[in-house]
Amino acid sequence: EVQLVESGGGLVRPGGSLRLSCVGSGFSFSNYEMNWVRQAPGKGLEWVSYISSSGTTTYYADSLKGRFTISRDNGKNSLYLQMNSLRAEDTAVYYCARGALTLGLDSYPVGLDYWGQGTLVTVSS
Amino acid sequence: EIVLTQSPGTLSLSPGERATLSCRASQSFSRTYLAWFQQKPGQAPRLLIYDVSSRAAGIPDRFSGSGSGTDFTLTISRLEPEDLAVYYCQQYDDPPFSFGQGTKLQIK
Numbered sequence: 001e002v003q004l005v006e007s008g009g010g011l012v013r014p015g016g017s018l019r020l021s022c023v024g025s026g027f028s029f030s031n032y033e034m035n036w037v038r039q040a041p042g043k044g045l046e047w048v049s050y051i052s053s054s055g056t057t058t059y060y061a062d063s064l065k066g067r068f069t070i071s072r073d074n075g076k077n078s079l080y081l082q083m084n085s086l087r088a089e090d091t092a093v094y095y096c097a098r099g100a101l102t103l104g105l106d107s108y109p110v111g112l113d114y115w116g117q118g119t120l121v122t123v124s125s
Numbered sequence: 126e127i128v129l130t131q132s133p134g135t136l137s138l139s140p141g142e143r144a145t146l147s148c149r150a151s152q153s154f155s156r157t158y159l160a161w162f163q164q165k166p167g168q169a170p171r172l173l174i175y176d177v178s179s180r181a182a183g184i185p186d187r188f189s190g191s192g193s194g195t196d197f198t199l200t201i202s203r204l205e206p207e208d209l210a211v212y213y214c215q216q217y218d219d220p221p222f223s224f225g226q227g228t229k230l231q232i233k
Contacts, residue, residue, distance in 0.1 A: 035222070037170075045162070045170060045224045059220035062126065085204060095169055096157050099217070111160035111175030113182075118169055 004061030022096030148214035
């Protein structure tokens with residue numbers, strides 16, 4: 001069974017930092033692209049960041065302006081999101097989501113097919 | 126950046142009726158990388174449709190996707206009470222991989 005479990009959320013003061021983790025199981029983690037998606041309270045989904053299966057390619061939402069860094073450790077089946085200079089508007093549930101299967105140079109996108117349960121980040125003084 | 130605009134914002138229908146949800150993109154995709162998600166209250170989103178019209182695993186055939194260019198549609202052919210949810214489209218063709226703002230489906 002495919003599972004994604006996020007952790008690391010909590011209460012942080014404006015300007016502070018937080019590192020989120022997501023551990024995958026039940027699939028070959030190193031063969032899949034991964035994403036972070038967030039949802040502010042009562043609001044819609046916002047795509048945050050993407051990382052390729054090897055970790056060599058990353059993309060970010062324009063609104064983040066270099067404050068967030070996505071990374072992964074395939075040996076630990078883990079995905080990370082380092083969040084710096086946090087603002088009140090970063091308050092949200094953060095989900096990790098599985099993306100495309102990658103085999104060699106070929107990618108097989110099928111949307112974000114598995115999601116974790118989310119971890120809540122609250123930025124407040 | 127591709128902006129996705131969903132309509133209507135809210136849709137209220139009765140069980141057994143047909144629901145048609147729209148997603149319009151600000152520019153055409155070079156590939157058919159458009160997905161639809163369902164999110165029920167208190168739950169993580171669930172993938173319904175990928176590549177415009179392919180149903181994800183375990184999704185009933187009441188759900189179908191269509192469209193091309195800049196206009197895409199999610200159709201739920203026979204509404205059931207459990208279809209109460211917010212539905213989102215997302216493009217994964219060109220980063221940033223934007224979502225639409227969502228359509229809330231209410232069941233009368």
